[in-house]
Amino acid sequence: MPDTPAAPVILGAEPGSFPHGVLSERHPAIIRQVREAFPYEPRQQQALDALLANCTEGRVEPLPADAHDRARWEEWGMTAYAGRSWYEVPWLWSESWFYRQLLEAVGYFVPGPWQGIDPFRPAKLAELDSPATDEELAALDELTGRPADEQARALLHGSLWGNRADLGFRLSAESTRETDAVPGLLADDGERLWSLLGTSGTGTLCLIADNAGGELVPDLLLLDHLLVHGLVARAVLHVKPYPYYVSDATGTDVIDALRRLVRARGAAADSGRRLWSALGDGRLELRAHPFSCAPLPYAEMPDDLRAEFASATVTVVKGDLNYRRLVGDRLWPPTTPFAEVTDWFPGPVAALRTLKSDVVTGLSADTVAALDKAEPDGRWRTAGTHALIQVRT
Numbered sequence: 241m242p243d244t245p246a247a248p249v250i251l252g253a254e255p256g257s258f259p260h261g262v263l264s265e266r267h268p269a270i271i272r273q274v275r276e277a278f279p280y281e282p283r284q285q286q287a288l289d290a291l292l293a294n295c296t297e298g299r300v301e302p303l304p305a306d307a308h309d310r311a312r313w314e315e316w317g318m319t320a321y322a323g324r325s326w327y328e329v330p331w332l333w334s335e336s337w338f339y340r341q342l343l344e345a346v347g348y349f350v351p352g353p354w355q356g357i358d359p360f361r362p363a364k365l366a367e368l369d370s371p372a373t374d375e376e377l378a379a380l381d382e383l384t385g386r387p388a389d390e391q392a393r394a395l396l397h398g399s400l401w402g403n404r405a406d407l408g409f410r411l412s413a414e415s416t417r418e419t420d421a422v423p424g425l426l427a428d429d430g431e432r433l434w435s436l437l438g439t440s441g442t443g444t445l446c447l448i449a450d451n452a453g454g455e456l457v458p459d460l461l462l463l464d465h466l467l468v469h470g471l472v473a474r475a476v477l478h479v480k481p482y483p484y485y486v487s488d489a490t491g492t493d494v495i496d497a498l499r500r501l502v503r504a505r506g507a508a509a510d511s512g513r514r515l516w517s518a519l520g521d522g523r524l525e526l527r528a529h530p531f532s533c534a535p536l537p538y539a540e541m542p543d544d545l546r547a548e549f550a551s552a553t554v555t556v557v558k559g560d561l562n563y564r565r566l567v568g569d570r571l572w573p574p575t576t577p578f579a580e581v582t583d584w585f586p587g588p589v590a591a592l593r594t595l596k597s598d599v600v601t602g603l604s605a606d607t608v609a610a611l612d613k614a615e616p617d618g619r620w621r622t623a624g625t626h627a628l629i630q631v632r633t
């Protein structure tokens with residue numbers, strides 16, 4: 241980023257700020273939610289009590305000596321941040337640390353009866369089984385009669401706005417508000433994405449998924465469309481290796497979503513069956529790389545991921561958290577060019593994201609002025625009412 245001086249890294253220290261609210265209010269609410277969802281045993285209840293006190297008032301305490309991923313977290317900053325307040329370390333780091341500690345408290349990684357039980361699964365399944373998902377799937381029948389490029393654009397927008405359905409976000413969002421003064425889509429490089437994919441259909445698309453359920457279903461439908469219409473030969477879907485940020489998609493969530501699709505009717509079931517066989521014959525691959533849950537920007541990704549993204553026709557990065565990790569979790573001036581803050585990315589990259597945190601780049605000065613005029617409190621940055629499609633070729 242030669243011409244772009246780094247902006248300040250976001251911390252959670254300032255009372256009244258969005259990150260501070262996540263640390264002081266959203267995390268306690270998430271602990272309440274998981275306690276209600278499961279009959280946790282006394283040891284887990286005590287560990288959750290301790291986490292509640294630690295995450296709101298305490299300091300970073302290293303993982304147990306025998307934790308399977310202790311060495312990895314040491315590399316990721318645990319040693320450097322031990323003893324510091326959760327509010328004084330980078331917010332990106334303290335949020336990821338919260339989910340790792342929550343899984344520690346419920347015994348997710350420890351051999352025994354609770355190993356591998358996703359504390360967020362009941363909420364994810366409820367969303368997948370909701371009438372809203374039925375409606376979304378039924379709408380596909382109407383879409384299939386339309387020209388292929390129209391279908392592609394509708395599915396891209398479905399995947400984009402699916403990012404609004406984020407269960408963690410809903411815990412503290414007021415209602416979602418549409419601001420008439422400024423259109424919802426603040427930057428639209430959609431045509432650049434289609435021209436990258438071209439018509440050859442020989443390439444690979446990597447999609448770094450975000451949320452399960454109402455976001456993952458349209459992501460899968462988009463991948464099916466790209467495969468079936470020959471816009472790509474192969475798709476690689478990157479999910480999280482363990483539950484994260486409440487609703488982030490894991491391998492189990494992909495299987496749940498595919499089972500949901502094949503159980504549906506009409507076009508949705510057809511898509512589900514095609515995706516099922518695409519997994520079987522290697523045209524669709526799943527990855528759950530440890531770095532997908534790292535508390536670090538993607539600029540620090542390991543060499544194997546770098547090589548994978550370098551060889552892809554395009555990497556599509558979904559959602560708010562992935563956007564923060566892509567451009568850096570910093571208070572960039574919103575007019576900072578997206579291409580400059582992503583120039584280190586090893587190949588072409590596209591971000592599909594609704595705005596749910598303070599980080600934003602690539603807006604025109606006129607757009608920023610109109611947003612600030614319509615919402616002087618800056619809520620347009622965090623309310624999930626606006627979105628971006630940004631592409632760097």
Ligand SMILES: O=P(O)(O)OC[C@@]1(O)O[C@H](CO)[C@@H](O)[C@@H]1O
Pocket residue numbers: 262266335403406408409450451485558559560561562564596597
């Ligand atoms: O990545 P997603 O699902 O789009 O959003 C994640 C999110 O809800 O979590 C963070 C706050 O906890 C914010 O970055 C954002 O609002």
